[in-house]
Amino acid sequence: MRKQWKSALLGLGLVMPSFLILLVLVMYPVWSSIKTSFTGADDQFTFEHYQYIFTEPLILNNIRHTLIVTVLSCLLVLIIAYSIAIYLRFSQSTVARWINKTYLIPMFIPGVIAVYGFINFYRDNGWVARIIGEEYMPAIIYNVKGLLMINIWFNIPFTTMLLISALQSIPNSIIEGAKDAGANQWRLFWHFILPLSYRTMLVALTFLFMGIVGSFTAPFLIDRNAPQMLGVSMQQHFSVFNEIEQSSSLAVFMFLLCSIVGCFYIYSNIKESKKELK
Amino acid sequence: MAIKLAIQNLSKLYPTGEGVQNIDFHVEEGELVTLLGPSGCGKTTVLRSVGGFIDPTGGAIKVSDQDVHHLPPEKRPSAMVFQSYNLWPHMTVFDNLAFSLKLKKVKKIEIQQRVEEVLTLVHLQGMEKKYPSELSGGQQQRIALARALLLEPEVLLLDEPFSALDAKLRHELREELRDIQSKRNLTMLFVTHDQEEALSISDKIVVMNNGHIEQIAPPQDIYNTPASLFVAQFIGRMNFIKGQAVNNTIQIGDITLTMDDLYTGEVTLGVRPEDIHVADKSSVRIEARVDKMMMLGHFAEITLHTLIGSLKMFVDRQQLEQFELNSTISIKLVNFIVFKENGEVLSNRRMNVNEMV
Numbered sequence A: 001m002r003k004q005w006k007s008a009l010l011g012l013g014l015v016m017p018s019f020l021i022l023l024v025l026v027m028y029p030v031w032s033s034i035k036t037s038f039t040g041a042d043d044q045f046t047f048e049h050y051q052y053i054f055t056e057p058l059i060l061n062n063i064r065h066t067l068i069v070t071v072l073s074c075l076l077v078l079i080i081a082y083s084i085a086i087y088l089r090f091s092q093s094t095v096a097r098w099i100n101k102t103y104l105i106p107m108f109i110p111g112v113i114a115v116y117g118f119i120n121f122y123r124d125n126g127w128v129a130r131i132i133g134e135e136y137m138p139a140i141i142y143n144v145k146g147l148l149m150i151n152i153w154f155n156i157p158f159t160t161m162l163l164i165s166a167l168q169s170i171p172n173s174i175i176e177g178a179k180d181a182g183a184n185q186w187r188l189f190w191h192f193i194l195p196l197s198y199r200t201m202l203v204a205l206t207f208l209f210m211g212i213v214g215s216f217t218a219p220f221l222i223d224r225n226a227p228q229m230l231g232v233s234m235q236q237h238f239s240v241f242n243e244i245e246q247s248s249s250l251a252v253f254m255f256l257l258c259s260i261v262g263c264f265y266i267y268s269n270i271k272e273s274k275k276e277l278k
Numbered sequence B: 001m002a003i004k005l006a007i008q009n010l011s012k013l014y015p016t017g018e019g020v021q022n023i024d025f026h027v028e029e030g031e032l033v034t035l036l037g038p039s040g041c042g043k044t045t046v047l048r049s050v051g052g053f054i055d056p057t058g059g060a061i062k063v064s065d066q067d068v069h070h071l072p073p074e075k076r077p078s079a080m081v082f083q084s085y086n087l088w089p090h091m092t093v094f095d096n097l098a099f100s101l102k103l104k105k106v107k108k109i110e111i112q113q114r115v116e117e118v119l120t121l122v123h124l125q126g127m128e129k130k131y132p133s134e135l136s137g138g139q140q141q142r143i144a145l146a147r148a149l150l151l152e153p154e155v156l157l158l159d160e161p162f163s164a165l166d167a168k169l170r171h172e173l174r175e176e177l178r179d180i181q182s183k184r185n186l187t188m189l190f191v192t193h194d195q196e197e198a199l200s201i202s203d204k205i206v207v208m209n210n211g212h213i214e215q216i217a218p219p220q221d222i223y224n225t226p227a228s229l230f231v232a233q234f235i236g237r238m239n240f241i242k243g244q245a246v247n248n249t250i251q252i253g254d255i256t257l258t259m260d261d262l263y264t265g266e267v268t269l270g271v272r273p274e275d276i277h278v279a280d281k282s283s284v285r286i287e288a289r290v291d292k293m294m295m296l297g298h299f300a301e302i303t304l305h306t307l308i309g310s311l312k313m314f315v316d317r318q319q320l321e322q323f324e325l326n327s328t329i330s331i332k333l334v335n336f337i338v339f340k341e342n343g344e345v346l347s348n349r350r351m352n353v354n355e356m357v
């Protein structure tokens, strides 16, 4: 019994430093934001800031805009990244080898630089416009289209990497066994590749959602002025309008949103590992 | 018997320059043929070409006289059992087994029946609801075999299916496989690098080396009359003694042997350890000193020091007492094979030491 206590204490001692740092750098700001979001001008407890963000049409619009952009970006990135990953996993062609060498490049270009490059490339009088003619140039910059495109650019490398590693961990003999049993391409995908990789897809989706919902640089530089993504809106409430309470309640709302996604992820993980342990 | 699988002049060259060439053999209906050879000799390449997972560079593969070249794996009349990761981890045993039947739109009741039947065949009744991760390695390979059997393949292909299992289990499964094979009159092509496995279960062994076939013969013949130095080295144990042939005599040290063939040049004499006997007084003998004695279960291995080199000799367990370390004995060679310098067999004969001089 005493030995158990000892090892328990040792374990606790080992996690303590990182836990304390977490407490100071993460928990405390979170707590103080939550507190601020419930504090009125008279230092009393109040719901008024939440009332404000959930009734003010401007902000409601921002929330809707954020959700739409996030969900759309997630879906687009997932579809594109999954297609690339499947192609790279199963093709030995030269093209595949080239994609394999290049798909990570966007990860190594700093965000702001990429965004400015993107703007130069696609704005109304940018390079593309000069090539195809300004009158044919669709509105991309200062438009949702541009935001979606840059989100795809930023998120494809990591998502593809995750998915490729998931697909590569499916042994060849499983796939060949399936073919042997008579599965055609479609069945192979539906009954084997998808079920054996959807968990990683959920992980990727979680990361994507959290990254995009709170993104700032790209929406700030590329998106329209209204409606705004919540990240931009928060920053404006905070530093332009100096409405710290409102921006805190927005932050808490976003935090809750991400928590829901996180819980969903953890839940599906637990369910899956239970199945494996059974 | 009808020829079930014919492999005709098959070749597969990888971009790296490795691969297989001139592969030519057949498997008759109800026969178990083994592809045997060292690692990297091309066994898997041949097997996967038959399964349709590799596109050969040349030659033909026929199943029941039908060229299967143009067929993708899912349409070939063959089924494959792999070394490992055979089972689909996200499906229960039942779903693993039922998958192909469902694709064929077999009725539910019949699926149930056939799954039960095949599970009984591999001694795993009642395991339907388990997931592969809940099975032992041996059980997994049994299920893999069952799954392949449900495909009712004309040819069953197995690529070292037991090599990841421990020796005891390997023996057990090997026997079970042989039972099932003969019970159901299955046609099988079995890949292994384990000579004991090949010798024990095969009707016919195809010995491969370095991308080509060295010999095709029943286990007995492979062992008794290897077609080349490589086969002799690879299968069983053999002593090799360098000698010099002049016409019909072979000179080894101060011993002269005669042979039927005429040849002049360097030769290698191959003698199996069990073909070295203690010589009686009348026969012409080779003097030998007992250097080492080792018990190997039901027989013992004795290392002898002689003028023609170090030789290994097998004797029965009971006879071991007659030998004494460092004592000198006389031996004779009752059977040997003569190989030319290029590894080809020159002469393969049973001999009596009396003939030797």
Ligand SMILES: Nc1ncnc2c1ncn2[C@@H]1O[C@H](COP(=O)(O)OP(=O)(O)OP(=O)(O)O)[C@@H](O)[C@H]1O
Pocket: B014, B015, B016, B018, B019, B037, B038, B039, B040, B041, B042, B043, B044, B045, B046, B193
């Ligand atoms: N996809 C490939 N690309 C290039 N070379 C290959 C490929 N597959 C196999 N080889 C080469 O071809 C040769 C035969 O390989 P193969 O897998 O058929 O050998 P094997 O007899 O099955 O060996 P093992 O007993 O180790 O499984 C080897 O030298 C191997 O390196």
Ligand SMILES: [Mg+2]
Pocket: B043, B044, B045, B159
């Ligand atoms: Mg192999």
